[in-house]
Amino acid sequence: MRIDTLHLEDFRNYRLFDAAFHPSVNVIYGENAQGKTNLLEAMAYLSGVSARARYDRELIRFDTSRARLKATVSGRGRQFDLEAILQQGQRRQLSSNGVKLKAMAELGQVLNTVLFRPEDLYLIREGAATRRRFLDECICQLRPRYAAALTEYKRLHEHKTRILRDSIEKPSLLDTLDAFSYGMARAGAVVIHYRAHFIRRLEETAPAIHQDFSGDRETLSLDYETVSTVTDPKAPPRVLFDQLLSHQASHRQAEIASRTCLSGPHKDDLLVDIDGRAAKTYSSQGQTRTAALSVKLAAREIFFQETGEYPVLLLDDVLSELDSRRQAFVLNRIRGGQVFITCCEEEKLAGVEKGAAFHIHGGGLLQ
Numbered sequence: 001m002r003i004d005t006l007h008l009e010d011f012r013n014y015r016l017f018d019a020a021f022h023p024s025v026n027v028i029y030g031e032n033a034q035g036k037t038n039l040l041e042a043m044a045y046l047s048g049v050s051a052r053a054r055y056d057r058e059l060i061r062f063d064t065s066r067a068r069l070k071a072t073v074s075g076r077g078r079q080f081d082l083e084a085i086l087q088q089g090q091r092r093q094l095s096s097n098g099v100k101l102k103a104m105a106e107l108g109q110v111l112n113t114v115l116f117r118p119e120d121l122y123l124i125r126e127g128a129a130t131r132r133r134f135l136d137e138c139i140c141q142l143r144p145r146y147a148a149a150l151t152e153y154k155r156l157h158e159h160k161t162r163i164l165r166d167s168i169e170k171p172s173l174l175d176t177l178d179a180f181s182y183g184m185a186r187a188g189a190v191v192i193h194y195r196a197h198f199i200r201r202l203e204e205t206a207p208a209i210h211q212d213f214s215g216d217r218e219t220l221s222l223d224y225e226t227v228s229t230v231t232d233p234k235a236p237p238r239v240l241f242d243q244l245l246s247h248q249a250s251h252r253q254a255e256i257a258s259r260t261c262l263s264g265p266h267k268d269d270l271l272v273d274i275d276g277r278a279a280k281t282y283s284s285q286g287q288t289r290t291a292a293l294s295v296k297l298a299a300r301e302i303f304f305q306e307t308g309e310y311p312v313l314l315l316d317d318v319l320s321e322l323d324s325r326r327q328a329f330v331l332n333r334i335r336g337g338q339v340f341i342t343c344c345e346e347e348k349l350a351g352v353e354k355g356a357a358f359h360i361h362g363g364g365l366l367q
Protein backbone atom coordinates (compact mmCIF):
# COMPACT_ATOMS: atom_id res chain seq x y z
CA MET A 1 0.00 0.00 0.00
CA ARG A 2 1.38 3.41 -0.82
CA ILE A 3 0.58 7.09 -1.13
CA ASP A 4 1.58 8.19 -4.62
CA THR A 5 0.63 11.85 -4.46
CA LEU A 6 -0.65 14.31 -1.89
CA HIS A 7 -2.40 17.60 -2.47
CA LEU A 8 -3.22 20.01 0.37
CA GLU A 9 -5.10 23.31 0.37
CA ASP A 10 -5.22 25.43 3.53
CA PHE A 11 -4.39 22.47 5.74
CA ARG A 12 -2.55 23.57 8.93
CA ASN A 13 0.31 25.82 7.78
CA TYR A 14 0.13 24.69 4.14
CA ARG A 15 -1.52 27.10 1.75
CA LEU A 16 -0.90 24.83 -1.20
CA PHE A 17 1.14 21.65 -1.30
CA ASP A 18 1.68 19.10 -4.04
CA ALA A 19 4.10 16.22 -4.05
CA ALA A 20 4.63 12.82 -5.59
CA PHE A 21 6.23 10.28 -3.28
CA HIS A 22 8.57 7.35 -3.62
CA PRO A 23 7.25 3.81 -3.04
CA SER A 24 9.96 3.08 -0.46
CA VAL A 25 11.58 5.53 1.98
CA ASN A 26 10.63 9.21 1.89
CA VAL A 27 12.62 11.54 4.12
CA ILE A 28 10.86 14.73 5.17
CA TYR A 29 13.32 17.20 6.64
CA GLY A 30 13.43 20.82 7.70
CA GLU A 31 13.80 23.11 10.69
CA ASN A 32 11.40 23.16 13.64
CA ALA A 33 7.87 24.45 13.07
CA GLN A 34 7.98 24.23 9.27
CA GLY A 35 5.24 21.66 8.75
CA LYS A 36 6.83 18.20 8.87
CA THR A 37 4.47 16.80 11.48
CA ASN A 38 1.54 18.51 9.76
CA LEU A 39 2.34 16.62 6.59
CA LEU A 40 2.25 13.24 8.36
CA GLU A 41 -0.93 14.33 10.12
CA ALA A 42 -2.56 14.91 6.73
CA MET A 43 -1.62 11.41 5.58
CA ALA A 44 -2.87 9.86 8.83
CA TYR A 45 -6.12 11.81 8.49
CA LEU A 46 -6.74 10.33 5.04
CA SER A 47 -6.37 6.88 6.60
CA GLY A 48 -9.13 7.71 9.06
CA VAL A 49 -6.89 8.50 12.02
CA SER A 50 -7.16 11.91 13.63
CA ALA A 51 -3.59 12.08 14.89
CA ARG A 52 -3.52 15.11 17.14
CA ALA A 53 -6.44 17.42 16.43
CA ARG A 54 -9.46 17.11 18.66
CA TYR A 55 -11.57 19.07 16.22
CA ASP A 56 -11.38 19.36 12.46
CA ARG A 57 -11.37 23.15 12.71
CA GLU A 58 -7.83 22.98 14.15
CA LEU A 59 -6.73 21.53 10.82
CA ILE A 60 -7.97 24.46 8.73
CA ARG A 61 -5.30 27.08 8.07
CA PHE A 62 -5.59 30.14 10.32
CA ASP A 63 -7.85 32.86 8.90
CA THR A 64 -9.32 30.59 6.25
CA SER A 65 -12.53 28.56 6.44
CA ARG A 66 -11.99 25.49 4.31
CA ALA A 67 -9.27 22.87 3.99
CA ARG A 68 -8.91 20.24 1.33
CA LEU A 69 -6.80 17.08 1.40
CA LYS A 70 -6.39 14.77 -1.57
CA ALA A 71 -4.26 11.72 -2.12
CA THR A 72 -3.85 9.09 -4.77
CA VAL A 73 -3.28 5.77 -3.11
CA SER A 74 -2.32 2.39 -4.55
CA GLY A 75 -3.42 -0.73 -2.76
CA ARG A 76 -4.91 -4.15 -3.49
CA GLY A 77 -3.85 -3.73 -7.10
CA ARG A 78 -6.04 -0.67 -7.53
CA GLN A 79 -5.81 3.10 -7.43
CA PHE A 80 -7.94 5.26 -5.18
CA ASP A 81 -8.47 8.98 -5.05
CA LEU A 82 -9.17 9.93 -1.48
CA GLU A 83 -10.48 13.35 -0.61
CA ALA A 84 -11.47 15.20 2.55
CA ILE A 85 -13.02 18.65 2.64
CA LEU A 86 -13.17 20.34 6.03
CA GLN A 87 -15.29 23.41 6.31
CA GLN A 88 -15.80 25.69 9.28
CA GLY A 89 -19.18 24.97 10.87
CA GLN A 90 -20.07 22.13 8.51
CA ARG A 91 -19.76 18.37 8.48
CA ARG A 92 -16.61 17.01 6.91
CA GLN A 93 -16.99 15.60 3.41
CA LEU A 94 -15.07 12.43 2.64
CA SER A 95 -14.89 10.53 -0.60
CA SER A 96 -13.09 7.66 -2.30
CA ASN A 97 -13.01 7.67 -6.11
CA GLY A 98 -15.76 10.26 -6.00
CA VAL A 99 -18.07 8.08 -3.87
CA LYS A 100 -19.13 9.72 -0.62
CA LEU A 101 -17.99 8.08 2.61
CA LYS A 102 -20.08 8.31 5.74
CA ALA A 103 -17.44 7.89 8.44
CA MET A 104 -13.73 8.41 9.05
CA ALA A 105 -13.39 4.65 9.58
CA GLU A 106 -14.26 4.05 5.93
CA LEU A 107 -11.07 5.85 4.90
CA GLY A 108 -9.23 3.22 6.90
CA GLN A 109 -10.60 0.56 4.61
CA VAL A 110 -8.73 2.12 1.69
CA LEU A 111 -5.56 3.49 3.27
CA ASN A 112 -3.84 2.03 6.34
CA THR A 113 -1.14 3.89 8.21
CA VAL A 114 0.87 3.19 11.32
CA LEU A 115 1.93 6.47 12.86
CA PHE A 116 4.76 6.71 15.32
CA ARG A 117 5.22 9.99 17.18
CA PRO A 118 7.87 10.79 19.78
CA GLU A 119 5.21 10.53 22.51
CA ASP A 120 4.43 6.99 21.36
CA LEU A 121 7.74 5.98 22.87
CA TYR A 122 5.86 6.42 26.14
CA LEU A 123 3.05 4.04 25.17
CA ILE A 124 4.02 1.63 27.93
CA ARG A 125 4.66 4.26 30.61
CA GLU A 126 1.42 6.19 30.21
CA GLY A 127 -2.05 5.42 31.53
CA ALA A 128 -4.25 2.65 30.17
CA ALA A 129 -6.20 5.12 27.99
CA THR A 130 -3.16 5.54 25.74
CA ARG A 131 -2.88 1.80 25.22
CA ARG A 132 -6.62 1.49 24.57
CA ARG A 133 -6.33 4.22 21.96
CA PHE A 134 -3.51 2.32 20.29
CA LEU A 135 -5.57 -0.88 20.21
CA ASP A 136 -8.64 0.97 18.95
CA GLU A 137 -6.76 2.68 16.13
CA CYS A 138 -5.28 -0.61 14.95
CA ILE A 139 -8.43 -2.68 15.15
CA CYS A 140 -10.66 0.02 13.63
CA GLN A 141 -8.48 -0.03 10.54
CA LEU A 142 -8.75 -3.82 10.27
CA ARG A 143 -12.33 -4.51 11.32
CA PRO A 144 -15.26 -2.26 10.36
CA ARG A 145 -17.52 -4.16 12.74
CA TYR A 146 -15.23 -3.23 15.61
CA ALA A 147 -15.31 0.44 14.66
CA ALA A 148 -19.11 0.38 14.67
CA ALA A 149 -19.33 -1.41 18.03
CA LEU A 150 -16.78 0.93 19.58
CA THR A 151 -18.63 4.03 18.41
CA GLU A 152 -21.87 2.64 19.79
CA TYR A 153 -20.20 1.70 23.07
CA LYS A 154 -18.69 5.16 23.51
CA ARG A 155 -22.00 6.84 22.76
CA LEU A 156 -23.83 4.74 25.36
CA HIS A 157 -21.02 5.16 27.87
CA GLU A 158 -21.18 8.95 27.62
CA HIS A 159 -24.95 8.89 27.96
CA LYS A 160 -24.91 6.54 30.95
CA THR A 161 -22.24 8.69 32.61
CA ARG A 162 -24.49 11.73 32.22
CA ILE A 163 -27.43 9.83 33.69
CA LEU A 164 -25.41 8.75 36.71
CA ARG A 165 -24.03 12.25 37.17
CA ASP A 166 -27.36 14.03 36.93
CA SER A 167 -29.37 11.46 38.88
CA ILE A 168 -28.98 13.30 42.21
CA GLU A 169 -31.02 16.26 40.95
CA LYS A 170 -33.30 14.08 38.86
CA PRO A 171 -33.67 10.53 40.28
CA SER A 172 -36.17 9.54 37.57
CA LEU A 173 -33.27 9.43 35.12
CA LEU A 174 -32.24 6.15 36.74
CA ASP A 175 -35.30 4.48 35.17
CA THR A 176 -33.36 4.29 31.90
CA LEU A 177 -30.10 3.09 33.50
CA ASP A 178 -30.62 -0.62 32.86
CA ALA A 179 -31.42 -0.07 29.20
CA PHE A 180 -28.09 1.71 28.78
CA SER A 181 -26.24 -0.98 30.70
CA TYR A 182 -27.80 -3.60 28.46
CA GLY A 183 -26.74 -1.78 25.30
CA MET A 184 -23.23 -1.29 26.67
CA ALA A 185 -22.95 -5.00 27.42
CA ARG A 186 -23.99 -5.84 23.86
CA ALA A 187 -21.55 -3.45 22.19
CA GLY A 188 -18.92 -4.10 24.87
CA ALA A 189 -18.97 -7.84 24.20
CA VAL A 190 -18.04 -7.19 20.56
CA VAL A 191 -15.31 -4.74 21.62
CA ILE A 192 -13.76 -7.23 24.04
CA HIS A 193 -13.92 -10.10 21.56
CA TYR A 194 -12.02 -8.14 18.90
CA ARG A 195 -9.51 -6.68 21.34
CA ALA A 196 -8.74 -10.17 22.67
CA HIS A 197 -8.09 -11.54 19.20
CA PHE A 198 -5.93 -8.58 18.21
CA ILE A 199 -3.88 -8.85 21.41
CA ARG A 200 -3.36 -12.54 20.75
CA ARG A 201 -1.91 -11.61 17.38
CA LEU A 202 0.33 -9.03 19.06
CA GLU A 203 1.48 -11.70 21.51
CA GLU A 204 2.48 -13.88 18.58
CA THR A 205 4.37 -11.12 16.80
CA ALA A 206 5.83 -8.55 19.20
CA PRO A 207 8.12 -10.75 21.35
CA ALA A 208 10.29 -11.79 18.40
CA ILE A 209 10.70 -8.17 17.33
CA HIS A 210 11.57 -7.13 20.86
CA GLN A 211 14.05 -9.95 21.19
CA ASP A 212 15.86 -8.77 18.05
CA PHE A 213 15.69 -5.21 19.24
CA SER A 214 17.24 -6.00 22.62
CA GLY A 215 19.97 -8.16 21.10
CA ASP A 216 18.39 -11.36 22.46
CA ARG A 217 18.62 -10.04 26.00
CA GLU A 218 14.98 -9.43 26.91
CA THR A 219 11.70 -11.30 26.76
CA LEU A 220 8.54 -9.34 26.12
CA SER A 221 5.11 -10.70 27.02
CA LEU A 222 1.66 -9.21 26.59
CA ASP A 223 -1.68 -9.84 28.20
CA TYR A 224 -5.19 -8.46 28.06
CA GLU A 225 -6.84 -7.08 31.18
CA THR A 226 -10.58 -6.67 30.96
CA VAL A 227 -13.76 -6.97 33.04
CA SER A 228 -13.14 -9.46 35.86
CA THR A 229 -16.14 -11.72 35.20
CA VAL A 230 -14.93 -12.45 31.65
CA THR A 231 -13.40 -15.93 31.74
CA ASP A 232 -12.12 -16.06 28.15
CA PRO A 233 -12.15 -12.72 26.31
CA LYS A 234 -11.73 -14.53 22.97
CA ALA A 235 -15.10 -16.24 23.47
CA PRO A 236 -17.98 -15.33 21.12
CA PRO A 237 -19.72 -12.03 21.97
CA ARG A 238 -22.93 -13.80 23.08
CA VAL A 239 -20.95 -15.56 25.83
CA LEU A 240 -19.20 -12.36 26.85
CA PHE A 241 -22.52 -10.52 26.89
CA ASP A 242 -23.87 -12.57 29.82
CA GLN A 243 -20.64 -12.21 31.74
CA LEU A 244 -20.71 -8.43 31.26
CA LEU A 245 -24.31 -8.25 32.40
CA SER A 246 -23.50 -10.12 35.61
CA HIS A 247 -20.58 -7.77 36.34
CA GLN A 248 -22.83 -4.77 35.77
CA ALA A 249 -25.53 -6.19 38.02
CA SER A 250 -23.08 -6.64 40.87
CA HIS A 251 -21.79 -3.09 40.41
CA ARG A 252 -25.14 -1.39 39.91
CA GLN A 253 -25.39 0.07 43.41
CA ALA A 254 -21.74 1.12 43.44
CA GLU A 255 -22.22 2.90 40.10
CA ILE A 256 -25.19 4.83 41.43
CA ALA A 257 -23.35 5.66 44.66
CA SER A 258 -20.16 6.81 42.92
CA ARG A 259 -22.06 8.30 39.97
CA THR A 260 -19.55 6.84 37.49
CA CYS A 261 -19.51 3.88 35.12
CA LEU A 262 -17.46 1.23 36.89
CA SER A 263 -18.20 -1.75 34.70
CA GLY A 264 -17.11 -2.28 31.10
CA PRO A 265 -14.25 -2.36 28.60
CA HIS A 266 -13.70 1.40 28.87
CA LYS A 267 -11.31 0.38 31.66
CA ASP A 268 -9.39 -2.27 29.68
CA ASP A 269 -5.63 -2.37 29.51
CA LEU A 270 -2.88 -4.02 27.53
CA LEU A 271 -0.40 -5.42 30.05
CA VAL A 272 3.23 -5.40 29.00
CA ASP A 273 5.88 -7.39 30.87
CA ILE A 274 9.60 -7.52 30.28
CA ASP A 275 11.31 -10.59 31.68
CA GLY A 276 8.19 -11.46 33.63
CA ARG A 277 7.74 -8.12 35.38
CA ALA A 278 5.38 -5.23 34.64
CA ALA A 279 7.34 -2.96 32.30
CA LYS A 280 5.38 0.07 33.42
CA THR A 281 6.59 -0.32 37.01
CA TYR A 282 10.02 -1.87 36.74
CA SER A 283 11.59 -1.29 33.33
CA SER A 284 14.07 1.40 32.34
CA GLN A 285 13.30 4.22 29.93
CA GLY A 286 15.19 2.49 27.16
CA GLN A 287 13.40 -0.79 27.75
CA THR A 288 9.93 0.72 27.69
CA ARG A 289 10.70 2.74 24.56
CA THR A 290 11.99 -0.39 22.91
CA ALA A 291 8.89 -2.29 23.93
CA ALA A 292 6.67 0.50 22.56
CA LEU A 293 8.39 0.32 19.21
CA SER A 294 8.19 -3.47 19.17
CA VAL A 295 4.46 -3.40 19.82
CA LYS A 296 3.83 -0.81 17.10
CA LEU A 297 6.00 -2.59 14.57
CA ALA A 298 4.15 -5.79 15.46
CA ALA A 299 0.90 -4.03 14.56
CA ARG A 300 2.41 -3.28 11.16
CA GLU A 301 3.28 -6.96 10.68
CA ILE A 302 -0.28 -7.97 11.58
CA PHE A 303 -1.65 -5.63 8.93
CA PHE A 304 0.68 -7.24 6.47
CA GLN A 305 -0.41 -10.76 7.45
CA GLU A 306 -4.06 -9.75 7.22
CA THR A 307 -4.06 -7.80 4.01
CA GLY A 308 -0.92 -8.91 2.18
CA GLU A 309 0.24 -5.31 2.14
CA TYR A 310 2.22 -3.19 4.56
CA PRO A 311 0.45 -0.12 5.86
CA VAL A 312 2.23 3.15 5.22
CA LEU A 313 4.61 3.75 8.12
CA LEU A 314 4.76 7.34 9.38
CA LEU A 315 7.74 7.91 11.68
CA ASP A 316 7.65 11.38 13.14
CA ASP A 317 10.87 12.53 14.73
CA VAL A 318 11.39 9.17 16.36
CA LEU A 319 15.04 8.57 15.64
CA SER A 320 16.32 11.56 17.59
CA GLU A 321 15.08 9.94 20.80
CA LEU A 322 16.95 6.69 20.27
CA ASP A 323 20.56 5.66 20.60
CA SER A 324 22.40 4.63 17.46
CA ARG A 325 21.90 0.89 17.91
CA ARG A 326 18.15 1.32 18.25
CA GLN A 327 18.10 3.75 15.33
CA ALA A 328 19.84 1.16 13.19
CA PHE A 329 17.34 -1.45 14.31
CA VAL A 330 14.31 0.68 13.39
CA LEU A 331 15.77 1.49 10.03
CA ASN A 332 16.50 -2.16 9.29
CA ARG A 333 13.07 -3.28 10.44
CA ILE A 334 11.19 -1.12 8.02
CA ARG A 335 12.07 -2.95 4.87
CA GLY A 336 9.08 -3.59 2.68
CA GLY A 337 6.32 -1.08 2.34
CA GLN A 338 6.33 2.69 2.09
CA VAL A 339 7.84 4.77 4.87
CA PHE A 340 7.86 8.47 5.71
CA ILE A 341 10.48 9.65 8.19
CA THR A 342 10.72 13.20 9.46
CA CYS A 343 13.84 14.71 10.97
CA CYS A 344 15.44 18.10 11.36
CA GLU A 345 18.76 17.41 9.68
CA GLU A 346 18.96 15.29 6.61
CA GLU A 347 22.46 14.07 7.60
CA LYS A 348 20.94 12.23 10.57
CA LEU A 349 19.67 9.73 8.08
CA ALA A 350 22.98 9.27 6.31
CA GLY A 351 22.76 5.49 6.73
CA VAL A 352 19.28 5.19 5.27
CA GLU A 353 18.69 4.15 1.74
CA LYS A 354 16.45 6.99 0.63
CA GLY A 355 13.97 6.81 -2.17
CA ALA A 356 13.31 10.53 -2.07
CA ALA A 357 13.91 13.50 0.21
CA PHE A 358 11.67 16.51 0.72
CA HIS A 359 12.81 19.75 2.27
CA ILE A 360 9.92 21.46 4.06
CA HIS A 361 10.09 25.17 4.79
CA GLY A 362 7.31 27.47 5.95
CA GLY A 363 4.51 25.15 4.90
CA GLY A 364 5.94 24.52 1.47
CA LEU A 365 8.36 22.40 -0.46
CA LEU A 366 11.87 23.78 -1.12
CA GLN A 367 13.02 22.51 -4.48
Ligand SMILES: Nc1ncnc2c1ncn2[C@@H]1O[C@H](COP(=O)(O)OP(=O)(O)OP(=O)(O)O)[C@@H](O)[C@H]1O
Binds near residue numbers: 013039344
Ligand atom coordinates in the same frame (compact mmCIF):
# COMPACT_ATOMS: atom_id res chain seq x y z
N1 LIG B 1 -4.49 25.52 11.66
C1 LIG B 1 -3.28 26.04 11.44
N2 LIG B 1 -3.11 27.07 10.57
C2 LIG B 1 -1.88 27.58 10.34
N3 LIG B 1 -0.76 27.14 10.93
C3 LIG B 1 -0.87 26.13 11.79
C4 LIG B 1 -2.12 25.52 12.09
N4 LIG B 1 -1.92 24.54 13.01
C5 LIG B 1 -0.58 24.54 13.25
N5 LIG B 1 0.04 25.48 12.53
C6 LIG B 1 1.47 25.80 12.51
O1 LIG B 1 2.19 24.85 11.78
C7 LIG B 1 3.56 24.99 12.13
C8 LIG B 1 4.34 23.76 11.81
O2 LIG B 1 3.94 22.70 12.66
P1 LIG B 1 4.59 21.23 12.63
O3 LIG B 1 4.20 20.62 13.88
O4 LIG B 1 4.24 20.51 11.38
O5 LIG B 1 6.15 21.55 12.62
P2 LIG B 1 7.38 20.56 12.46
O6 LIG B 1 8.04 20.88 11.15
O7 LIG B 1 6.96 19.18 12.68
O8 LIG B 1 8.33 21.07 13.62
P3 LIG B 1 9.19 20.28 14.73
O9 LIG B 1 10.50 19.99 14.09
O10 LIG B 1 9.34 21.28 15.80
O11 LIG B 1 8.44 19.07 15.14
C9 LIG B 1 3.56 25.43 13.58
O12 LIG B 1 4.35 26.56 13.75
C10 LIG B 1 2.10 25.76 13.88
O13 LIG B 1 1.94 27.01 14.50
Ligand SMILES: [Mg+2]
Binds near residue numbers: 037
Ligand atom coordinates in the same frame (compact mmCIF):
# COMPACT_ATOMS: atom_id res chain seq x y z
MG1 LIG C 1 7.17 17.87 14.31
